[in-house]
Amino acid sequence: MLGVWSLLLFWGLATPCQGLLETVGTLARIDKDELGKAIQNSLVGGPILQNVLGTVTSVNQGLLGSGGLLGGGGLLSYGGVFGVVEELSGLKIEELTLPKVSLKLLPGFGVQLNLHTKVGLHGSGPLGGILQLEAEVNVSSRVALGVSARGTPILILKRCSTLLGHISLLSGLLPPPLFGVVEQTLFKVLPELLCPVVDSVLGVVNELLGAVLCLVPLGALGSVEFTLATLPLISNQYIELDINPIVKSVAGDIIDFPKPPKPIKVPPKDDHTSQVTVPLYLFNTVFGLLQTNGALDLDITPELVPSNVPLTTTDLAALVPEALRKLPPGQQLLLSLRVKEAPAVTLQNKKATVSIPADIHVLFYLRKGPEALFELNGVMTLNAQLAPSATKLHLSLSLERLSVKLASSFTHAFDASRLEEWLSDVVRVAYVPKLNVNLDVGIPLPKVLNVNFANAALEIIENAVVLTVAS
Numbered sequence: 001m002l003g004v005w006s007l008l009l010f011w012g013l014a015t016p017c018q019g020l021l022e023t024v025g026t027l028a029r030i031d032k033d034e035l036g037k038a039i040q041n042s043l044v045g046g047p048i049l050q051n052v053l054g055t056v057t058s059v060n061q062g063l064l065g066s067g068g069l070l071g072g073g074g075l076l077s078y079g080g081v082f083g084v085v086e087e088l089s090g091l092k093i094e095e096l097t098l099p100k101v102s103l104k105l106l107p108g109f110g111v112q113l114n115l116h117t118k119v120g121l122h123g124s125g126p127l128g129g130i131l132q133l134e135a136e137v138n139v140s141s142r143v144a145l146g147v148s149a150r151g152t153p154i155l156i157l158k159r160c161s162t163l164l165g166h167i168s169l170l171s172g173l174l175p176p177p178l179f180g181v182v183e184q185t186l187f188k189v190l191p192e193l194l195c196p197v198v199d200s201v202l203g204v205v206n207e208l209l210g211a212v213l214c215l216v217p218l219g220a221l222g223s224v225e226f227t228l229a230t231l232p233l234i235s236n237q238y239i240e241l242d243i244n245p246i247v248k249s250v251a252g253d254i255i256d257f258p259k260p261p262k263p264i265k266v267p268p269k270d271d272h273t274s275q276v277t278v279p280l281y282l283f284n285t286v287f288g289l290l291q292t293n294g295a296l297d298l299d300i301t302p303e304l305v306p307s308n309v310p311l312t313t314t315d316l317a318a319l320v321p322e323a324l325r326k327l328p329p330g331q332q333l334l335l336s337l338r339v340k341e342a343p344a345v346t347l348q349n350k351k352a353t354v355s356i357p358a359d360i361h362v363l364f365y366l367r368k369g370p371e372a373l374f375e376l377n378g379v380m381t382l383n384a385q386l387a388p389s390a391t392k393l394h395l396s397l398s399l400e401r402l403s404v405k406l407a408s409s410f411t412h413a414f415d416a417s418r419l420e421e422w423l424s425d426v427v428r429v430a431y432v433p434k435l436n437v438n439l440d441v442g443i444p445l446p447k448v449l450n451v452n453f454a455n456a457a458l459e460i461i462e463n464a465v466v467l468t469v470a471s
Contacts, residue, residue, distance in 0.1 A: 025229050027277040028212075028241040028448045029269050032105045033471035035205075035239065038449045039113065040101045042204035048197060049096045093193065095120030107236050115139070119190070131172035135186055136165030141198045152210040153232055155202045160195035162187070208449045212243060216391075216444040218286070221293050222249040224444045237271055243446045247285040255289045264464045272471045274451050278393060278443060280347050280463040286443055287354065288342040295438040296339035296356065302332050304430040311335075311426065313364050316373075319422060323414035324373070327364065334370050335423075336361040337431060345384075348462045352384035354397060360404065360423070374409035376416055378402060380427060388467050390454045392442035397435055399428050 043049060099115035106112060121133040141160040148154045164187050167179070174182070216224045229244040247255040259281055269275045290296055302311045310316075313331040317324040343356040358378045363370040382397040402424045406416040445453055445467075456467035 026226070026243045026245055026279060026282065026446055027264075027266060027275075028243060028446055029238045029275040030241070030448050030451060031238050031269075031272055031274045031471045032103055032111075033272055034274055034449050034451055035111070036101045036103050037471070038205055038208055039103075039115075039201055040099075042201050043099055043101075048200040048204070049098070092122060093119055094122040096197075105234050105236050105238070107234055110234070119186075119194075121186075129172050131174060132170040133174075133182065134168045134170055135190075136167075137190060137194065138163035138165060139191075139194050139198065141195065143198075143202060148210070150210070150213065151227065152206075152213050153228065154206050154209070157195070157199050157202060160191060160198055162190045162194060164190065205449075211447040212241060214447060218247075218289065218441040218444070220250065221289050221295065221441060222247065222255070224248075224282075224286075226444075226446045238269060238274070241446075241448060245282050245285075245444070245446075247282070247289055249289060249292065255285050255292065262463075265462070266464070267459070267461065267466060269468070273468050274448075274471060275469075276445060276448075276453060276456075276467045278445070278465045278467070280345060282443055283345040283347070284342065286441070287345060290438060291339050291342045296337075296343070296358075296435065298337050298431055298434055300335040300337065300426060300430045305426060306429060309425050309429055310422070315422075316362075316419075319418055320414045323409070323412040326411070327373075328366075331364045331366070334363040334365065335426060336363065347460050347464060350460045352386055352395075352460055352465070353400070354382045354384055356380045356382065359407070372410055374411065375407040376404040376419070376423075377407045378404040378423070380431075382432070386458055386460070386465060388445070388453045388456045388458060389442075390452045391447075392444050393465065393467075394442045395436075395439045397432055397439065399424060399432055402427055 095118075097118040097120070099117040101113070101115055103111055103113040117137060119135045119137055121131075121135065123131045139160065139162045142158045143155045144158050164183065167183055167186070169179075213227055214225075216226070218224060225246040225248065227244045227246065229242040233240040233242075249255060264277065264279060266275075266277050300311075305311050311333045312329075313324075313327040313333065314329045316333060317327050317329070338359045338361070339356055340359060341357050343354050346353045346355070356379070358380060360376040360378050362373045362376070364373060365371075380402050381400045383400050385396045385398070387394045387396070402420055404416045404420055404423060406413060451469065453467045453469050456469040459466045459468070
């Protein structure tokens with residue numbers, strides 16, 4: 001039977017709320033399997049176990065030999081109770097079986113973590129020859145959740161003790177009296193040798209937890225800073241983190257917009273899955289950052305449109321001849337789109353749409369330069385296709401419809417709706433591709449225990465997008 005390391009983590013005194021999320025935060029629900037994998041990976045991929053072996057060999061120089069605890073003036077060496085122990089030289093921990101990780105979440109309290117392992121000891125026997133022992137160990141630790149100076153969650157080891165299990169003699173000879181001495185010695189020594197393993201594991205996991213609080217650049221537009229809104233919460237299946245995204249411009253100004261009036265109803269999480277809920281607020285704020293940086297503005301010239309999309313005064317006059325028939329024919333047009341208000345994103349009924357209000361100035365070129373014809377107030381409604389990657393949620397927009405009204409004209413007034421089909425063609429080929437390039441910054445996702453949401457199932461609910469990935 002394998003030994004057990006029992007690790008108790010105090011995460012908080014409350015359990016997750018009943019599927020409600022405040023309208024600002026990004027909600028991450030991390031399945032217990034992900035915590036188990038993070039701990040297992042810290043043992044497999046890092047030097048934690050090897051470092052413990054190196055410490056034993058270089059510092060102790062054998063547990064029971066001349067440089068060990070029982071030799072050369074040690075506890076039971078010559079002059080002690082059992083002088084014969086001097087003959088048991090150089091006994092060291094040479095192997096530490098890779099622990100098998102299992103854990104149980106305790107709602108409103110913490111985590112019961114079990115690490116199953118065996119310890120292999122090698123040395124010279126009192127009767128000559130090689131001595132090999134294998135010991136089962138049960139290490140019990142208590143770890144409290146604190147807050148670091150950076151404001152990140154941190155796990156702190158408060159208490160650690162060991163319970164020695166069965167000891168097997170694999171090779172060599174060891175008289176029964178000495179067997180008892182070895183057992184007593186290991187009981188005293190193993191906490192000092194194996195509890196640092198727990199500390200090292202916590203150090204790795206703390207780095208992963210600390211990555212939640214990070215600054216994610218948004219290209220030349222600004223950045224998103226993730227901070228914890230509350231302490232972590234626990235159910236019997238997952239750890240819940242309420243993460244507050246703070247969007248800032250390049251100058252460091254916080255970009256903030258009105259919040260939806262109602263909390264988001266987060267759907268339940270299935271077992272063995274992890275879930276991130278991205279709120280509507282973050283979408284609106286990122287689009288607001290694009291708007292304040294002028295990334296939604298564009299001057300559309302004939303060079304930006306293909307030849308099959310007309311952009312001359314002749315084509316324009318044919319659409320509204322009663323108002324524009326006196327225009328000089330064959331002159332190239334310039335469309336200047338200016339977005340002076342933040343776009344509005346709608347997430348509902350499994351659909352994502354973006355509404356962009358724009359002032360559209362229509363000008364034509366003369367030798368002395370562009371001359372204004374008229375100005376339109378327009379609203380572009382675009383469908384958004386969402387696709388997750390490991391670090392962000394990608395958006396790709398396509399124009400659904402464009403509606404315009406005449407704001408002012410240097411000629412005669414006319415029904416601007418007759419221009420909508422033509423303007424829609426221009427916007428599709430010239431404006432939307434440029435908009436999608438600027439949207440390459442995406443909607444950042446928080447980093448939580450290295451969970452990869454690239455292949456996550458995506459669900460659009462009212463005022464939020466939910467990503468779910470199998471553990």
